[in-house]
Amino acid sequence: MSAPSTPPPTYELTHLQALEAEAVHIFREVAAGFERPVLLFSGGKDSVVMLHVAAKAFWPAAVPFTVMHVDTGHNFDEVIEFRDRTVDRFGLRLVVASVQDEIDAGRVVEETGPRASRNRLQTSALLKGISDNGFDAVFGGARRDEEKARAKERIFSFRDEFGQWDPRAQRPELWNLYNGRHRRGEHIRVFPLSNWTELDIWQYIAQERIELPGIYYAHRRAVVPRDGMLLAHTRFLQLLPGEEPVEAMVRFRTVGDATCTGCVESSADTVEAVVEEVAATRITERGATRADDRISEAGMEDRKKEGYF
Helix, strand or coil: CCCCCCCCCCCCCCHHHHHHHHHHHHHHHHHHHCCCEEEECCCCHHHHHHHHHHHHHHCCCCCCCEEEEEECCCCCHHHHHHHHHHHHHHCCCEEEEEHHHHHHCCCCCCCCCCCCCCHHHHHHHHHHHHHHHCCCEEECCCCCCCCHHHHCCCCEEEECCCCCCCHHHCCCCHHHCCCCCCCCCCEEEECCCCCCCHHHHHHHHHHHCCCCCHHHCCEEEEEEEECCEEEECCCCCCCCCCCCCEEEEEECCCCCCCCCEEEEECCCCCHHHHHHHHHHCCCCHHHHHEHHHHCCCCHHHHHHHHCCC
16 A cells, blocks of 8 residues: 655745736736837836846846836936946846926926926826837836825726826726737836835835835935925925925935925834834825825826826
């Protein structure tokens, strides 16, 4: 009589491993089904994590995508330096879609005044970058926990020939099956990190030892208190009457246009300390530190319908 066979060992993925595996699957689906994908890369934490997962998805081969930055021209210097250094390290082709070029060509009109921001002007530059390069799939690092309009978004988000999004005409995504069909001129926005939270992002950064721009960690900086936020006192920020810069120990939870991206007071100067801080907060990073998201209740959804990411 033969000895009873030993059952095969079971292996259960951790929460972060499951999220990574889902994102890897999405990257590979797009690589197999589209001709000219592009990955949006600003040097911000979500795009850095997205690029890191993409590199793992195709290792030991190179990342098979161009990367594109929608550049407002009002960036934090530390982030641009990090963006360029990362592109060089991975050996990537970088396309820069410039808001300044859109202004110079007369396709958009720049706001003026101390509350002016170029953030809303990114849509025109993004759509032109997609059209000029013939990109048919655009990876973005948006997450559903960031903002309620983004919570409506599918992982594969169909955009028409004008780059517009119709939240009522989204496609079902049962059993991780994605419909990427589109006609010439249309494209698909793809969000591999949709199901991640801010805490997941930071725990993954800690686990994978991912480098980020230094402004994500506590540092001393001149800031301007405005509308319940702390805005960095940069060459792009025009002061209102009575405003005076003050020094504070701060860090950024998200990075974008320096005129509308706030920071928070913090002593979290290591990734472990940031994980603890994020675990305790109950306000999303965009809700706490992005002035452009406070325009109206439907501000983000209106911008997405126009073509914003």
